[in-house]
Amino acid sequence: MPDFDKVSPKYPNYLRSLAWLNTLGIIIALGVVSHFASQLSLTMAAATGGFVVLITLVLHFWWLPRRYELTGYCVDENQLQLRKGALWRTRQAAAMNRIQHSEVSQGPIERAFGLSRLIVYTAGGAGADISIPGLADSKAEQLKALVLHQIMTEQPADQSHD
Amino acid sequence: MTENSNQQWQHLPLFALLFFFGRALYQLIRNAMNMAPALAGALVFSETVRAWAFTLVPVAIVLIVIVGGALHYWYFRYCVGEQTIYIRQGVFNRVQLALEYPRIQQAEIDQPFYFRPFNLAILTLDSAGSSANEVKLAGLPIATATAMKHDMLQARRAEQNLTGTETVDASAEASMSSNILLELKTPVHEVLKFGVMDSRTLLSIPFIIALLFQFDRSIGVIQEWVITVTDQLSSYVVSSWLWVVLAVAAIALVLVGSMGFALVRFFGFKLTVDDEKYQAESGLVSKRSLTIRQEKLQLVRIKQNFAARWLNRFSILIKQLQPRATAGGVSSFTIPVLSATQRTQLTDIFSLTQANWQRVNPASVVLPTLFWLAVLLTIAGFSVTDTLPKAITMVAIGIAIPLISWRRWYCFGLHWDSQWLAVRTGFIGARQSWYPVHKLQKVTLSEPPWLRWFGMASVTVYTAAGAEQVSWLKKSQAEQVQRDIITAVSSHRGSWM
Numbered sequence: 114m115p116d117f118d119k120v121s122p123k124y125p126n127y128l129r130s131l132a133w134l135n136t137l138g139i140i141i142a143l144g145v146v147s148h149f150a151s152q153l154s155l156t157m158a159a160a161t162g163g164f165v166v167l168i169t170l171v172l173h174f175w176w177l178p179r180r181y182e183l184t185g186y187c188v189d190e191n192q193l194q195l196r197k198g199a200l201w202r203t204r205q206a207a208a209m210n211r212i213q214h215s216e217v218s219q220g221p222i223e224r225a226f227g228l229s230r231l232i233v234y235t236a237g238g239a240g241a242d243i244s245i246p247g248l249a250d251s252k253a254e255q256l257k258a259l260v261l262h263q264i265m266t267e268q269p270a271d272q273s274h275d
Numbered sequence: 276m277t278e279n280s281n282q283q284w285q286h287l288p289l290f291a292l293l294f295f296f297g298r299a300l301y302q303l304i305r306n307a308m309n310m311a312p313a314l315a316g317a318l319v320f321s322e323t324v325r326a327w328a329f330t331l332v333p334v335a336i337v338l339i340v341i342v343g344g345a346l347h348y349w350y351f352r353y354c355v356g357e358q359t360i361y362i363r364q365g366v367f368n369r370v371q372l373a374l375e376y377p378r379i380q381q382a383e384i385d386q387p388f389y390f391r392p393f394n395l396a397i398l399t400l401d402s403a404g405s406s407a408n409e410v411k412l413a414g415l416p417i418a419t420a421t422a423m424k425h426d427m428l429q430a431r432r433a434e435q436n437l438t439g440t441e442t443v444d445a446s447a448e449a450s451m452s453s454n455i456l457l458e459l460k461t462p463v464h465e466v467l468k469f470g471v472m473d474s475r476t477l478l479s480i481p482f483i484i485a486l487l488f489q490f491d492r493s494i495g496v497i498q499e500w501v502i503t504v505t506d507q508l509s510s511y512v513v514s515s516w517l518w519v520v521l522a523v524a525a526i527a528l529v530l531v532g533s534m535g536f537a538l539v540r541f542f543g544f545k546l547t548v549d550d551e552k553y554q555a556e557s558g559l560v561s562k563r564s565l566t567i568r569q570e571k572l573q574l575v576r577i578k579q580n581f582a583a584r585w586l587n588r589f590s591i592l593i594k595q596l597q598p599r600a601t602a603g604g605v606s607s608f609t610i611p612v613l614s615a616t617q618r619t620q621l622t623d624i625f626s627l628t629q630a631n632w633q634r635v636n637p638a639s640v641v642l643p644t645l646f647w648l649a650v651l652l653t654i655a656g657f658s659v660t661d662t663l664p665k666a667i668t669m670v671a672i673g674i675a676i677p678l679i680s681w682r683r684w685y686c687f688g689l690h691w692d693s694q695w696l697a698v699r700t701g702f703i704g705a706r707q708s709w710y711p712v713h714k715l716q717k718v719t720l721s722e723p724p725w726l727r728w729f730g731m732a733s734v735t736v737y738t739a740a741g742a743e744q745v746s747w748l749k750k751s752q753a754e755q756v757q758r759d760i761i762t763a764v765s766s767h768r769g770s771w772m
Contacts, residue, residue: 191761191762192765198721201721201724203719203720203721204719204721205717206718206761207716208764209765210765211716235716235717236739237717237737237739240737240742241716241742242717243717
């Protein structure tokens, strides 16, 4: 069982902002719809909005801390592993010598928190990439360089044919 | 096109249209065969489909063959450079490729019957590169084709002499191979067996019987005629026997048709295995061949359905890396009929180890059993109205579903070692899928809440030929699969692509 490194402590805050931004979006949409369409009364819209807020509170206090605790990665000379999921736990592993290329990606909210995700691609088709979320920008670049270095040192042995 | 500005893109000669029409028709039939059960189902259950089937479909077939064939012909261009042949093809999905002569593994000349009177031929090129595998140049004058093939072989030989990797026997021009490990030819009477074993045929049979019931008016006419002829027999006996005779005749017809298709596809099947590649060729009207190089092998699937089990035969599907969806680009071949001894010979060559099949936890049958019981009992509850038949149907479902689930669990197996990962599924027959471990790209261990509750987990392996999931393994066992595979892959230092 490998030792997993935790992702950045800013990751839960990023997840919380994401959850509350989504909630805000839903509430605004409910308000707009109930204002223009008579089918949705204000009481119904408020009740639905309240329910969504309740779910977000559960996510905020119960699910997100667990998600953060369980999200971790492990990179060594042979493999890359990612562990994640609070309810639905997964552990993805790919051998270093099967990684085709890697990229660092960052959305606008991630940028606000100084977070990036590292995505490594294998040749396995749909679902066969590994995406490590919640990495500090510098960490993501550092990991990418590490992965690249490992791939480069693999290459000569690997390209014997073709 | 900058590399060869002094050369011009050329169309194939106009006669090649015949080849493109033929190929369009072949692909149409092939696709229809694949969808045969679904088509038969639509034919049985929909009045509209039946009405259309006899009017629009023939028109559509002619259109697809003529227009499709002509478009593919029009978009196919080639250009012969100094040491390279450039090819552009595809109507919607445009493919452009350059085959360097020294990289061409196989250059074969075929003369199908429709080209013979005109002294034309098909030149089939097979490259082991990762971007292309097989290209057919149809309708070339035989002299041109021979000259091109000669140039390609010269180039390859020059390259090999240069690198000194391989000594080429001048007489073995076409195969260019070395050590032959196995040569397997399937005689006609064995190919016919594939007509019986083809699972599409077996799936079609129930629908064809159902289709018979749709035409009871015409059957009524036959029935009256038979009754007047044999008025000494009671009409009940005659009508029930008539059904049996008709059903048997229909099944026989389907089997004969299926055997016909098997002959067209697999006549003269020959498999050659040497220390570098597997090569299969077959075909009644025109031969087609496919070569899979060892390092590109992605999946070996051994199949035996109930008909094959009854005949004591097996089929094997062999798949290579990078399945290409473009027309004519084939990435797998089937060895249609194998006896038990031949199967062992082949599995020895693939070095498929003696499998140590491990079952998953028996609790895995609970959820699917409950699901199917709920669905089928509800349907039976609403559709059968009389009390006694209802009770009998429900009891039958209640017994059959758990038995089927148990049997499927019993047949399921997982095996892994440092060379292969294999999954076995089955009910009456069996299907074993063997993946070379060092081709596995990613391994995921998941614990959905219901599995975690029982201390279980599922493992998904991703290969370039698709993903395979095994659920209800003990968590420790799942972890071990993941660990073993990643260790085996990361310590593998050979070529894999």
